[in-house]
Amino acid sequence: MHQFMQTLIDRRAALIQALGQHIQISFWALLIAILIAVPAAIWVRRSPKLAQIILQFTGILQTIPSLALLGLLIPFVGIGTIPAVIALVVYALLPIFQNTYIGLTNIDPSVEEAADAMGMSPTRKLLRVELPMTMPVIISGIRTSTVLIIGTATLAALIGAGGLGNFILLGIDRDNSSLILLGAISAAALAVGMSYLITILEKLKFRTAVFIISASVIFGGGFAIYNVASKINNQVIIAGKLGAEPEILINMYRDLIVAKDPKMTVKLKPNFGKTSFLFSALKNNQIDIYPEFTGTVLETLTKSKDTPQGSNAIYQLAKRQLASQDQLRYLKPMAYNNTYGLAVSSQFARKYHLKTISDLRKVTGILKAGMTMEFMDRKDGLKRVKRRYQLKFPVKGMEPELRYKAIQARQVNLIDCYSTDSQLRQYHLTLLKDNLHVFPTYQGAPLMTEKFAQQHPEIVTSLNQLAGRITAKQIQEMNYEVNVLNESPAKVARHYLVRRQLIKG
Template sequence: MIEQITQILTTQSGELLQALGQHLEISLLALLIAAVIGIPLAVILMTHQKLAEAMLQVTSVLQTIPSLALLGLLIPLVGIGTVPAVITLVLYALMPIFQNTYAGLSGIDPALKEAEVAFGLPRAKRLLRIELPLAMPLIISGLRIALVMIIGTATLAALIGAGGLGTFILVGIQSNNNALLLVGATLSAGLALVVSALIRWLGMLSFKKITLSLAIFVGLFGVIEGIVRFQTPQTEITIAGKLGSEPEILMNMYRDLILADRPQYKVSVKPNFGGTTFLFNALKADKIDIYPEFTGTVLQTLVKSPTKTNQNPVKTYRHAQQALQTQFNMAYLSPMHYQNGYDLAVSAVFAKKYNVRTISDLAALNRPFTAGFDPDFYHQKDGYQGLKQTYHLNLDAKIMEPSVRYKAIADGKVDVVDGYTTDAEVARYKLVVLEDDRHFFPPYQGAPIMKAEFAKKHPEVVKALNRLADKITENEMQQMNYQVQVKHRKARDVAHDYLIEKKLITK
């Protein structure tokens, strides 16, 4: 474990620093906005006790809403990336900041307030010279609590493409790489401790020095943001993908193919971005430009398709391509060779004990075996929802992250898992894939999906990505997944090596 951590720190130092910077940027921006809202609001409501109590209740309720639910509610309104992440963090930070500011101001001795009035001090001077300095210890305490909370919650920003240290945690979970997970979690905790100590030190300064320090910080923050945005290149392409090693491998192939022809472009890769519907909505909203999608999923989940999905891969692709063009004005490029279809798998011990070889055999047992399914498979029509109707399955299904469900079946925690035909874990854990004897699962060939407008504007990108047409076999994909998930190689290195080996790029 120590060797793995050392290797990560030495080989991925650049990515770690970038993620650390993103995490800090999101956290400080959220804290700043929450402070700008929470502190003045507490000052204003000082003379309106009932409104202040109502505000306390509202901010308390906001904290009871799961952060993932808040992100999901915000995405249709403001899109993906940094904006919904910051809004969510601001909502979480409001309560401790508002509550502590209000408590600090309310706790000032009434006799002192009467003396202020008796001396004829204007309201603004009373607030700035006496009341806020006296309340400052509690205000600083509220800021510290809020910031620690923000930094911990900000790890979820990686799920919606905002980056940060959560990226390493997610990749660690997906690839079963505990060293990567530990590095991300430790850096997140360390960042919280360091920044909390800085705020505590800030609280020891005088009110004037605190105000000056905050003004300098806000100014520097604005200047840095301006420089970064000014230097953004004209052509920027964002490629995203679902959870798991395979989408990340494909995304990096897309990136390398584009950069091989257009090295001046800035191509951003956002792995572990979310589920099918989430990604498709992000594409429609112009928050991302490209992501890899599979033909069966297009027809079963994304488009309105009155007819049953054809079992012929060529016809399925053409149907999906036409439906995307007609219904959403989307371009669906030529697919790769391999099919990454869904399957159900059980352990070898389970298969032997109950003599099951097909999904029909499992259904015939008519027992509520425990199943671990990833979120996409559980909710989609081409997944469990359609499968249980076709086979009349009686399973106690639980939602699990992809890598977790395989570990669960290996440890005997669940009896059945969903998977893909290219998953490395099937061989790793010696699982038995049940035959889809009623041919429920449609063909699944992967191909880049993008807006037709984007494809027309960037024919060079279309040309580059079409080099993958009819490439990659199931065995090749399974081996690449094995390299990432079991050997813990970087997805981008595995993708790059494949493109070099197949002479799709030169370097």
């Protein structure tokens, strides 16, 4: 409990920001869902067959896994808030449409006849009689959708939309239960609070409820316009992938840029998501800079057919292909090579005399591997390892941090890793030597659009100060300080830059 309270105090500013993002995403999703579902239910209330078709369709939409839906949306609308809102709208439609339709079709016929006898037009009858009588049922559906949206919105963090899911993902990545609880409890509290507010709304008169909803729409729209307008300034957005190392690097980028130009506003988006998300965001000008690795460029982003030997040759090819294919500028890389690797516990390595990946052939019969889905799918990952080393063993797909927990608990005895992972030191693991040189060189460097680089030559100069710097031992130590010693990435990054006299203390 003490650790949780300390985390809450230390992260209160980030929590408030994430809470605001979560509310904004949820608000727009709920509003759009209401504007679609309620009119649709009114339109089909006299057509039971059409209503059943729509009910079946919205029901099918709810069965689509949220991650799959987000993945399907990315090629069409990119990443960030827009695909998150679209996905949430899809899940929110059924409860609102269903409740509105049921409420409208179950009004006492005698009430309908009385309204007709009074000479009310269909529109007047809808607004003065039908909707007021149905409002409690409609709001009940809205309340169900609200709770559903707030819970599902935690996944928005996977595509760079922010929100309370950032804490959950960060907690999983760093094996920090306090961060996971902070995100989960905050999301649950927000859902309960919003449900309570909507329950109060349900008890209000029809006109009062409509007034409050209209005021919320105006306020929410004004807030969104303000946010968009506030971003039209001299602001640089730097994003990073999941994990401590990318967050350390983007903090270094910010400190170097601000040291050169104190008036420059730099916004960081750590734990932004997977490689494809960041690359898409960069090309769509949703972010300005992110650190990428040379091997990833050739193996994933440019689909290079051949990978040359030597770190400089790999970098030069990656730089040329990014420039010609996507008009991107790839700056000079750092020194360390954060390549893929296979690791076993030191005890397991000693028992079976394992030093290289080739040595695994001696123990294939007892191997139980846990590896990330990305490594299992990449052509320079598990597929190439099994082919080049002629290995066969069962593999379970796992989230990055979970595979370290699994090997510690002896649920698996072989995992994939990055050569600079702090967990290799933390869990006393042995990194097996890639004696057949399967894995290409992975040197990190800032990636940006050519247009941005030409507009900001001073930023290019600032970031190039990291070229050829930071050894594998240094970055692993920095990762250890963040993941194990719970130092902030910003503090660790700044300490490195000050010690190397790249910025003033």
